[in-house]
Structure formats: structure tokens, C-alpha cells
Amino acid sequence: MPVDSLRRALVFALPAAALAQSDGVLELHVVARRFQFEPETLRVRAGVPVLLRLTSPEVPMGFNLPDFGVRTDIVPGKEAQLRFTPTRTGQFTFLCDVFCGNGHENMSGTLEVRS
Amino acid sequence: MAFLDRRQFLQLAAFGGAVFSSALPGAAHAAADDFYFVQLSDTHWGFEGPENPDARGTLPKAIAAVNALPEPPDFVIFTGDLTHTTEDGRERRKRMAEFQQQARALKVREVRYIPGEHDAALDQGKAYSEFFGPTHYVFDHRGVHFIVLDNVSDPAAKLGEEQLAWLQADLQAQPRDARIVVFAHRPLFDLYPQWDWATRDGAQAVELLQAHPNVVVFYGHIHQENHHMTGAIAHHSAKSLMFPLPAPGSQPKRTPVAWDPSQPYRGLGFREVEAEPAEARYVLSERPVTQG
Ligand SMILES: [Cu+2]
Numbered sequence: 001m002p003v004d005s006l007r008r009a010l011v012f013a014l015p016a017a018a019l020a021q022s023d024g025v026l027e028l029h030v031v032a033r034r035f036q037f038e039p040e041t042l043r044v045r046a047g048v049p050v051l052l053r054l055t056s057p058e059v060p061m062g063f064n065l066p067d068f069g070v071r072t073d074i075v076p077g078k079e080a081q082l083r084f085t086p087t088r089t090g091q092f093t094f095l096c097d098v099f100c101g102n103g104h105e106n107m108s109g110t111l112e113v114r115s
Numbered sequence: 116m117a118f119l120d121r122r123q124f125l126q127l128a129a130f131g132g133a134v135f136s137s138a139l140p141g142a143a144h145a146a147a148d149d150f151y152f153v154q155l156s157d158t159h160w161g162f163e164g165p166e167n168p169d170a171r172g173t174l175p176k177a178i179a180a181v182n183a184l185p186e187p188p189d190f191v192i193f194t195g196d197l198t199h200t201t202e203d204g205r206e207r208r209k210r211m212a213e214f215q216q217q218a219r220a221l222k223v224r225e226v227r228y229i230p231g232e233h234d235a236a237l238d239q240g241k242a243y244s245e246f247f248g249p250t251h252y253v254f255d256h257r258g259v260h261f262i263v264l265d266n267v268s269d270p271a272a273k274l275g276e277e278q279l280a281w282l283q284a285d286l287q288a289q290p291r292d293a294r295i296v297v298f299a300h301r302p303l304f305d306l307y308p309q310w311d312w313a314t315r316d317g318a319q320a321v322e323l324l325q326a327h328p329n330v331v332v333f334y335g336h337i338h339q340e341n342h343h344m345t346g347a348i349a350h351h352s353a354k355s356l357m358f359p360l361p362a363p364g365s366q367p368k369r370t371p372v373a374w375d376p377s378q379p380y381r382g383l384g385f386r387e388v389e390a391e392p393a394e395a396r397y398v399l400s401e402r403p404v405t406q407g
Binding site: 060062064066067073093095096097098099100101102105106108 | 199200201202232236237267270271272308309310311315368369370
């Protein structure tokens, strides 16, 4: 199995609850690569603060979660961080909002907020 | 063109689709000539895929349709995504050269261009400028002041401080009741931010434009018609000449609408805009791409 898909499989296998959780803050790692976020679905709980640690291995990307008014640029070689507390439950779209090539249009994911 | 001729023509020619008129309030203006121009958009030259099996044939058909209009338009404007993006700078330039070659077949006095993110975002407009000149500019035509904005050369969909200051200075030099038409690629308002159908600092541009009561915006990017008002400003998006996109939020991803062999070219088209500067009125007639 190539390293890349092995790593990808690992990321997908990790349930949100197994990720580092300290001081009541849920830390999630997200990799933005052309043309997909990994993982593509983020599962969080309403009222629990979230810390997103975002990296891009290739080119500049954006992470935008319009429903909660949060966004950041992701510059290769530098971790970007986003903190927010989801207040509503439901499914919300996040997307890359920095044009990164053919396929950019479909670079989006889902934030699932449960109570 | 005489007012009545054009009117009668529009009535006769309305088979092509809905005729949409956006009339703006405003006092009677010094008499100015009526005229019309054609907007073509999102030609994505270089695209290949099942979404348009006639990818290389659609633009020539549209150009032939424009050339066949009973009276030539005053000018034609392409509102961005002239080419489909590629990371290869040489291939990008090849697509631009081919596109330019195609556009030369238009039998009109003037053809104008604006960039889309596919043309300009990966190299901040460098290749585009080599072929088509500045990415934002103004021109005047028969009593209407036209402003071309660039909200695509910045890959993060911003106009930027510099361009906003330039816009402000240009608007301040115009009389308050000037007839102003803005061309942009992306919508200047938040049409559907979940699909990035917005301009990050577009609200600042709209605010500057609000100072003038007679402003209309024409744009592309979303590959379908959309008509929206922000205050007194009407915003009209145009169809694509490569593939249509779904209605905002109608499906999870922004994947193009599939080609329907039983209705080829469905959802593709271009538009004529008749400007009546004296009344600050713009009559749109949408035209399909037809086979043949
Ligand atoms: Cu396009």
C-alpha cells in the first residue's frame, strides 16, 4: 500500500472521540490537498470548543465554514489553526475558497454537529 | 439603431428565451443613443469531458450565432473563464492563443474581455494580461460608463484594497446619476458562500456603487442565469458556453449538469443587452446555442 493511501486510511479510521481532547477542547487535524480535505467529514459536539489544526502539503488553500463565519488561509509548510465553538446541530459545508486548480470546485467537506 | 427598430426586433426575436428587463429609477437624462451589446461567458476553452461532447464546437456555434444577428452589436464582452485552467503555463498560453483566434471571427468593431479564476488565479493574471491586457479597466460608450472589475486574479476571490481605492476614485469622478454598468466574473454579493459563489470583499464594492442610483452588474462564474437585487443595484449572471452548473444548493457538490443527448446544448447560451441610457434601462434577451 503506498504511504499516502495508508496514511489516508489511518486518518479515516480515527473516530473523532479518539483524537486528542484536552481541557474540553476537541482537536482535529485536517490536511488540505488537491482536491480533497482529509478527513472529509468532521464530527463534533455542540457546545464543545473545537481546535482545527490545518496543513497543506502542496499549494495555498483556504478553509471556510460560512455557516459559523470562520475561515483561514492554509499556507504550505505552516500549520494554520482555527478555534470555534459550534452552537447549532446539523450538517454544515466547509470548503476550500482559494482557487487551487481543476477540481477546486469540488473541494468541500461536511461538519457534523451533534448534541 | 433606431429605438423602434430594435424594439420590434426584440419582440420578433424573443423566441430565444425570457426577456428580462431591469428598469432603474432616476430622473430623465440627457438624450443618449440606445445601443446593444452581447455578453458571452465561461467558454472554458480547453475543457474536455462528458459534460460537453462538443467542447470545441460550442464556441464557434455561438460566434456564428452572434455574426448572424440582423444587426451587429456595438461590442461583445466575454465575462471570464475564457479558458479552462491548467497548471502548465505553456498550455495555458496555448489555450489563450486558440481562444483569441476563435474570438477574431466575431464580426464586431470591438471585443472586450475580463478574466475568470480559471484564466488568472493560478498565476495572478500574468498570462491573461499578456494576451488580453489589464484585468480591470473602464470605458465609456454612448452615455454609459462601463467598469470592469477583477475579483479572480487573487486566488482568494478578493478585489483588494488597491482596486477598491481605484474604484472609489473612478466613481467619485462620475456624476451621481451617471449610467454605470459593472462587469465582474464572480458575483459581488454573497450568492451562495457554501459554494464559494461570492467575492470576499465584494460588499465593499457594492457599498461604493450604492452612492449612484443607476448601476447594473453583469457577471458569469455560476454558469446559469440568476437575477438579484442589492438595494437599487440589479445583478444578472449569464449562462455558460461550456457546461451548466446546478442551482445554488440544489445538490451536495458543484458538479456540472450532465449533458442530455436528447436536448443538446441545454442550459448553454449568451445574451443580448439593449441599453437605453436615457431611461437607465437594460433589456436582456437570452439566446440559446443552436445546432447547425
Ligand atoms: Cu466557469
